Amino acid sequence: MKKIITFFLFTCLFFVLMPPLKTFAGFPIGKYRNVIVPTFSYYHQKDRFDDKDNVIKGAPGTGFTSYSANLYIGYGISRRLDFIAIIPYLYQQNVIAPGNTLIDAGLGDMTVGLSYNLVNFNYIRFLSIGVSGIVPLYKSSNGISPLGLGNYGTEVKLMYCGNLPKDVASKGYFNAEFAYRKYYDSQGPDQISFTGTVGYPITKHNQLSLDILLFRSFSSNKTFNSNIFAAHDYSFFKPQLNFGHTFTRKFSMFVGGFYVPFGVNTGVGYGSSVLAVIKL
Amino acid sequence: MKRISYLIILSFIMLSAFSLKVAAQEEETEETGDIVLKAVPQNKNALFKDYEEVKYKLQIRNNTNEFQKGTISYLITTDEGKKIALSSFPLSIKGKADKELIIKVPPRSTGFYRINFMVNLPDYDDTVRRVFGVNPEQITSQLYKPADFDAFWKQSREQLAKVVPSYRVLERKDLSTDEKKVYAVEMHSYGNLVIRGWLVIPRDGKNFPVHYRVPGYVVTLKPNMDNDDFIAFDLNVRGNGNSQDIINIGTDNYSVVNIENKDKYIYRGVYMDCLRGLDFLYSHPNLGIDTSKIFVEGGSQGGSLALITAALDKRVKLLTIQVPLYADIHDNYSISESYERQVFPFKVFRKYQSQHAGFTWDKFYSTWDYYDPQNFAQMVKCPVLMGIGLLDQFCPPRCSMALYNHISSTNKEFVCVPNSTHEVNFNYFMFQNLWLREKFRIP
Numbered sequence: 001m002k003k004i005i006t007f008f009l010f011t012c013l014f015f016v017l018m019p020p021l022k023t024f025a026g027f028p029i030g031k032y033r034n035v036i037v038p039t040f041s042y043y044h045q046k047d048r049f050d051d052k053d054n055v056i057k058g059a060p061g062t063g064f065t066s067y068s069a070n071l072y073i074g075y076g077i078s079r080r081l082d083f084i085a086i087i088p089y090l091y092q093q094n095v096i097a098p099g100n101t102l103i104d105a106g107l108g109d110m111t112v113g114l115s116y117n118l119v120n121f122n123y124i125r126f127l128s129i130g131v132s133g134i135v136p137l138y139k140s141s142n143g144i145s146p147l148g149l150g151n152y153g154t155e156v157k158l159m160y161c162g163n164l165p166k167d168v169a170s171k172g173y174f175n176a177e178f179a180y181r182k183y184y185d186s187q188g189p190d191q192i193s194f195t196g197t198v199g200y201p202i203t204k205h206n207q208l209s210l211d212i213l214l215f216r217s218f219s220s221n222k223t224f225n226s227n228i229f230a231a232h233d234y235s236f237f238k239p240q241l242n243f244g245h246t247f248t249r250k251f252s253m254f255v256g257g258f259y260v261p262f263g264v265n266t267g268v269g270y271g272s273s274v275l276a277v278i279k280l
Numbered sequence: 281m282k283r284i285s286y287l288i289i290l291s292f293i294m295l296s297a298f299s300l301k302v303a304a305q306e307e308e309t310e311e312t313g314d315i316v317l318k319a320v321p322q323n324k325n326a327l328f329k330d331y332e333e334v335k336y337k338l339q340i341r342n343n344t345n346e347f348q349k350g351t352i353s354y355l356i357t358t359d360e361g362k363k364i365a366l367s368s369f370p371l372s373i374k375g376k377a378d379k380e381l382i383i384k385v386p387p388r389s390t391g392f393y394r395i396n397f398m399v400n401l402p403d404y405d406d407t408v409r410r411v412f413g414v415n416p417e418q419i420t421s422q423l424y425k426p427a428d429f430d431a432f433w434k435q436s437r438e439q440l441a442k443v444v445p446s447y448r449v450l451e452r453k454d455l456s457t458d459e460k461k462v463y464a465v466e467m468h469s470y471g472n473l474v475i476r477g478w479l480v481i482p483r484d485g486k487n488f489p490v491h492y493r494v495p496g497y498v499v500t501l502k503p504n505m506d507n508d509d510f511i512a513f514d515l516n517v518r519g520n521g522n523s524q525d526i527i528n529i530g531t532d533n534y535s536v537v538n539i540e541n542k543d544k545y546i547y548r549g550v551y552m553d554c555l556r557g558l559d560f561l562y563s564h565p566n567l568g569i570d571t572s573k574i575f576v577e578g579g580s581q582g583g584s585l586a587l588i589t590a591a592l593d594k595r596v597k598l599l600t601i602q603v604p605l606y607a608d609i610h611d612n613y614s615i616s617e618s619y620e621r622q623v624f625p626f627k628v629f630r631k632y633q634s635q636h637a638g639f640t641w642d643k644f645y646s647t648w649d650y651y652d653p654q655n656f657a658q659m660v661k662c663p664v665l666m667g668i669g670l671l672d673q674f675c676p677p678r679c680s681m682a683l684y685n686h687i688s689s690t691n692k693e694f695v696c697v698p699n700s701t702h703e704v705n706f707n708y709f710m711f712q713n714l715w716l717r718e719k720f721r722i723p
Binding site: 031033122249279 | 459484485509706707710711713714717718721722723
């Protein structure tokens with residue numbers, strides 16, 4: 001009979017092991033469940049990195065600023081298969097010289113795709129693959145400060161996430177993503193990125209998380225573009241620290257700040273973001 | 281830039297690799313000994329189709345420094361212990377070395393089979409016992425349902441309804457925490473017996489689904505403090521835990537109390553206690569109970585109690601059971617005859633029978649046919665999740681699957697844990713958690 005009791009000890013565990021999440025990343029959303037994540041981000045750059053990773057001071061009065069609102073929609077088609085869509089709206093101010101500001105606003109590059117859980121490791125860690133299409137929701141020709149590269153693209157992403165190993169931390173979660181994105185244009189670009197996230201609950205309702213993003217975009221077009229959304233050949237490293245609060249089981253919010261300490265042929269950017277996770 | 285980038289990537293890769301390694305280790309339990317024999321079925325859950333070969337990978341590890349020479353063999357028997365295959369191979373293995381063999385068994389017909397792998401060396405003999413299943417969802421069984429079965433339980437329910445519950449709900453501040461309120465719950469049940477349970481309500485929210493748990497065989501349920509998203513209601517049926525005022529019997533005799541009289545058999549009251557627990561939940565929505573989301577769960581005897589609760593009361597919305605005790609009691613008896621040593625529950629029944637002249641097995645069934653969980657299965661209409669352990673002798677997998685196949689709900693799933701005895705594993709409960717959230721649409 002003693003073994004019967006072990007049933008119930010196990011039940012003690014499964015409710016505790018569900019990690020709090022900022023975004024769903026490689027975690028399967030779950031059949032019939034919906035997640036909506038609206039995000040508001042601010043990005044600004046004044047100085048830039050040259051092609052040798054040296055910081056070049058921007059001309060006085062110049063700079064690039066972007067305000068963006070992203071809407072992430074996730075729907076669990078089955079236990080393993082999720083539909084994902086990300087629709088961005090951008091507002092940009094590109095001050096190329098004092099008194100000469102290029103402003104544009106509108107929908108950006110939409111990402112639409114599927115995420116499939118390849119392997120789950122005891123429902124604690126998950127290995128998933130995501131395949132998405134990139135669809136520009138604007139006409140590149142009518143933007144004075146382009147809202148994107150203006151080309152269709154494809155992204156393949158491998159995601160591994162789950163609880164932190166017990167030997168590392170008694171609670172918390174991680175997510176690691178490797179992505180390859182290709183734009184269908186003679187100048188590309190081809191992009192690879194690595195995103196790593198570690199989250200740690202500091203109280204029952206509050207958590208801290210650290211994201212790091214390593215990004216490399218390859219193109220024959222080596223021209224520096226202060227508009228990060230329209231640049232072709234560049235790379236950067238971006239850490240972001242977030243604080244999250246869970247209000248209810250269905251509603252959480254996160255605020256975060258980031259900075260680009262290293263880069264090549266890109267801006268020395270910094271900014272912040274606010275996002276809400278709404279589970280329906 | 282490059283060096284720091286590489287360093288960070290490397291850190292994350294190491295973390296990921298480390299967690300993969302941990303995941304792999306969590307799946308395995310390391311065995312030790314001079315010779316270690318491990319049998320791994322080709323299909324992870326050890327379930328096969330009747331058209332496919334049954335394959336096992338045998339991994340033999342020689343931990344000694346000596347060269348070993350002997351035989352390795354396997355024996356397949358049916359649930360009744362009938363020998364159907366025996367094969368032997370020479371084995372030679374160097375010191376501190378590993379060897380792998382693939383065992384292929386021709387396709388078998390529907391059922392469960394015991395397969396024993398034996399290593400025989402000059403200084404070492406060992407047997408690894410495993411069970412595999414073939415087409416478990418096609419297993420059928422005969423129902424021995426008395427003609428007045430429905431009337432019997434209708435009458436039982438009517439008698440229960442006449443008992444005024446006189447609910448008492450007492451907050452136990454000494455057991456409550458900052459996050460959860462604990463209530464001791466008391467009510468009158470069938471035969472006017474007082475039964476008790478524990479209600480644990482998270483403070484963080486207003487309306488919660490309910491995890492209603494019924495106990496295993498003479499198991500004491502205590503407040504379940506681990507559900508953050510559910511109200512936990514744990515009911516000690518008569519003779520269990522804190523419901524032992526009148527009936528206080530040990531495990532050796534509990535299942536035979538009044539077994540010779542179907543009307544007075546202990547389980548009549550026990551089954552009704554489970555329904556009374558449901559009455560309690562439905563009469564207390566003021567405590568934050570979401571009565572549209574009540575799931576009943578239990579393991580072993582609790583598995584059967586949960587199934588019977590869902591069968592007799594449609595207010596149960598989901599049912600999760602593990603290794604349901606007493607399922608297909610006729611077949612359980614037949615299978616138990618093949619055991620070298622008797623185990624529960626027929627160990628208790630056989631002992632009683634040997635001590636009571638005139639108590640025949642026909643007499644036994646004239647009572648038990650009213651209580652066999654299998655006879656309730658067709659009345660279950662809600663979604664069901666069941667977990668079984670293939671090495672279970674208390675609840676043989678054939679009996680559990682016969683019960684499962686009689687469940688009339690089409691929204692049902694089962695999880696098979698090949699190396700478990702009378703229990704399921706952590707993985708099952710992780711899945712159960714996801715399953716519940718999926719069915720109840722819990723974020």
